[in-house]
Amino acid sequence: MFKKVLIANRGEIAVRIIRACRELGLPTVAVYSQADANSLHVRLATEAYCIGPAQSAQSYLSIPAIISAAMAAGADAIHPGYGFMAERADFAQLCAQHGIKFIGPSPEAMKKMGDKATARKTMIENNVPVTPGTDLVETVDDVREFAKKAGYPVIIKATAGGGGKGMRIVRNNAELESNMNMCRQEAQNSFGNPGVYAEKYLENPRHIEVQILGDRYGNVVHLGERDCSIQRRHQKLIEEAPSPAIDEKTRFEMGAAAVRAAKAINYEGAGTCEFLLDHDGKWYFMEMNTRIQVEHCVTEMISNIDLVREQILIAAGEKLDFAQNDIILRGHAIECRINAENPEKDFMPNPGTITGYVTPGGFGVRVDSHAYQDYAIPPYYDSMIGKLICWGRTRNEARRRMYRALKEYVVMGVETTIPFHQEIVEDEVFISGNFNTGFIEDYYKRKNSKQG
Ligand code: ADP
Numbered sequence: 251m252f253k254k255v256l257i258a259n260r261g262e263i264a265v266r267i268i269r270a271c272r273e274l275g276l277p278t279v280a281v282y283s284q285a286d287a288n289s290l291h292v293r294l295a296t297e298a299y300c301i302g303p304a305q306s307a308q309s310y311l312s313i314p315a316i317i318s319a320a321m322a323a324g325a326d327a328i329h330p331g332y333g334f335m336a337e338r339a340d341f342a343q344l345c346a347q348h349g350i351k352f353i354g355p356s357p358e359a360m361k362k363m364g365d366k367a368t369a370r371k372t373m374i375e376n377n378v379p380v381t382p383g384t385d386l387v388e389t390v391d392d393v394r395e396f397a398k399k400a401g402y403p404v405i406i407k408a409t410a411g412g413g414g415k416g417m418r419i420v421r422n423n424a425e426l427e428s429n430m431n432m433c434r435q436e437a438q439n440s441f442g443n444p445g446v447y448a449e450k451y452l453e454n455p456r457h458i459e460v461q462i463l464g465d466r467y468g469n470v471v472h473l474g475e476r477d478c479s480i481q482r483r484h485q486k487l488i489e490e491a492p493s494p495a496i497d498e499k500t501r502f503e504m505g506a507a508a509v510r511a512a513k514a515i516n517y518e519g520a521g522t523c524e525f526l527l528d529h530d531g532k533w534y535f536m537e538m539n540t541r542i543q544v545e546h547c548v549t550e551m552i553s554n555i556d557l558v559r560e561q562i563l564i565a566a567g568e569k570l571d572f573a574q575n576d577i578i579l580r581g582h583a584i585e586c587r588i589n590a591e592n593p594e595k596d597f598m599p600n601p602g603t604i605t606g607y608v609t610p611g612g613f614g615v616r617v618d619s620h621a622y623q624d625y626a627i628p629p630y631y632d633s634m635i636g637k638l639i640c641w642g643r644t645r646n647e648a649r650r651r652m653y654r655a656l657k658e659y660v661v662m663g664v665e666t667t668i669p670f671h672q673e674i675v676e677d678e679v680f681i682s683g684n685f686n687t688g689f690i691e692d693y694y695k696r697k698n699s700k701q702g
Contacts, residue, residue: 251566252276252327252351256320257291259331260310262620262636263542264291267329270558279323281316283309285628290620297323304630310334313341320350327351327565329558333632336541337364337412353565355540359515363538367409367447373535376514378507381526381534383449390427393448397426403451406430408437408444414484415440419451454688455526457481458493458533460508461549463560464517465570472505473553474579476545480674482597482690487667488674489545490584491552494645494683495527504533511538520546520561529686544587544637547618551583551641582645584652586671588619588636588659590627593670601629606662610655614641614648617659627664635666645683649675 255271256279257264264280268291271278280295285304292298299319302309309315311334320328328350330336339360342352354360363369367386374380384396386409397404397420406429408416416437418429430446438444457478464470477493478486492501508523522543524536546557555577564570591597607623619636621627627635640655642648656672677693679685685692 252562254279254296254323254325255327255329255353255562256281256316256323256325256350257295257329257331258310258316258335259329259333260286260289260291260620260631262618262634263331263544264289265294265620266618267331267558268294270556270562271329273556274559274562276562279319279325281310281319283630285630288626290622290625299323304628306334306630313344316341317344317348317350320345321348325350327353327562329353329562330541332541332543333413337539339364351565353519353561355517355519355521359517360540362515363521363540365409365445366407366411366537367445369538370447370535372514373511376510378511378535379533381449381452381536384447386445386447390430393420393426393430394423396448397423400450403453404448405451406433406446406448408433408441408446410437410441410443410445412441414481416446417484420448452526452528452534454686455528456493456495456686457486457524458496458504458527459522459524459543460504461546461557462508462512462517462521462523463555463557463564463570464512464519464521465564466518466567467569468513468516469570469573470509470512470517471570471572471574471577472508473549473555473557473577475501475504476548478545479685479687480680480689481687484687486545486587487589487690488584488586488671489548490582490645490648491548492579492582500531500533507535511535519564520557544634545585547616547637547639548583548585551616551639552579552581553577554580581641581643582648583639583641584645584648584675585637585639586652586656586675587634587667588638588661588671589633589667590635590664591633591667592665593667597667599629599633600665601627601633602664603627604635604661604663606660608658608660610638610658612655614651615655616640621661635661638671646681649681 277296280298301315339357342357345352418433461473480488522539616639621635640652
């Protein structure tokens with residue numbers, strides 16, 4: 251087992267990882283920017299190092315700063331969480347060169363999946379259905395050619411994209427050139443890689459993803475799916491497991507496809523295969539995330555498996571101690587992302603100081619958060635201040651518990667998504683389970699037409 255684990259992240263996920271380490275008896279090292287000196291992860295870790303100024307590029311994304319902190323502290327493993335360094339194969343490689351274990355898949359597996367165009371190729375080779383699309387494209391003509399065959403709309407995507415960035419929908423030939431240029435530009439600016447490709451754009455599909463775990467001995471299992479169709483600007487807001495739209499047969503087939511994909515690249519650790527489910531029940535692979543995801547908790551609640559603990563054990567060379575047949579999914583779990591944002595103003599970020607803070611509790615309620623009373627939310631990072639996760643024996647029980655817990659959750663001093671979530675979980679379409687990625691837009695249309 252490791253001697254000491256450095257957490258190369260901040261916020262709720264850093265707290266989440268520290269908790270898993272503590273339970274395994276592992277000392278932890280927090281790193282933080284000057285803007286995060288009062289952050290909860292700094293207080294909870296065994297020791298903490300300031301690694302630079304507020305700007306992520308000079309702190310949480312600074313490879314020399316992170317590796318130096320690990321060396322100084324004597325950490326022999328680094329957990330990257332999500333975002334920041336989590337999908338940087340070059341970082342994983344450097345960790346290895348410094349004798350530090352990167353808690354995640356090998357750099358080779360990351361490269362194969364981190365790049366979306368390459369991931370599509372790997373999937374096609376392994377008989378996993380992908381959305382109709384192209385390889386990396388050079389010119390506008392390449393996309394026009396594809397659109398002629400597949401029909402509009404198409405979506406142009408940055409091969410290095412993530413977090414809902416680097417995607418442009420094109421609805422006709424006239425929009426093509428300018429949208430492609432904008433996508434390339436955004437890809438270069440945000441990800442330092444201008445590579446783009448095109449896919450058929452499915453109108454309002456459901457977003458379904460499958461959680462997998464693999465060890466270095468070739469054992470791979472899946473832990474069922476999550477439904478992440480409630481999104482704004484292609485970013486998830488509410489996730490649940492299982493999906494109300496998936497039957498046993500589809501669950502089995504999607505699970506098998508995800509396991510096949512993971513085995514094909516000798517995948518080690520926790521990972522997620524994302525799929526789009528069309529209105530006619532057809533599903534297509536979209537991408538693989540080679541890290542822990544924000545919404546991993548809903549899977550934990552129905553599988554009773556601590557995914558972060560498993561990540562650490564797998565990285566330390568242990569064998570998975572359960573097989574596919576041992577995994578029993580029980581009940582239903584829903585997660586609401588609590589963001590310091592104003593839903594009334596198009597989800598504009600709303601940093602500030604939390605002047606009052608009371609978290610909900612009780613049976614089946616989990617809060618993963620780094621927030622506390624008097625915490626000043628820095629404006630430099632993402633606006634999520636926590637996640638509220640509720641479990642129930644049925645979807646409706648989980649949903650009602652979520653409503654109850656949201657009513658108990660008090661965050662004063664900043665606007666949050668809590669009132670918005672209260673409305674959504676009581677909405678008739680949400681209750682029906684029959685929705686897709688167009689839900690939020692449709693919700694506001696319905697709300698405005700009622701108001702009048
Ligand atoms: P990111 O890596 O930024 O999260 P994804 O490729 O996972 O991007 O896509 C995020 C979301 O964008 C999906 O959940 C879906 O809502 C939408 N999307 C992506 N590709 C398509 C497509 N081909 N058709 C329709 N919607 C899509």
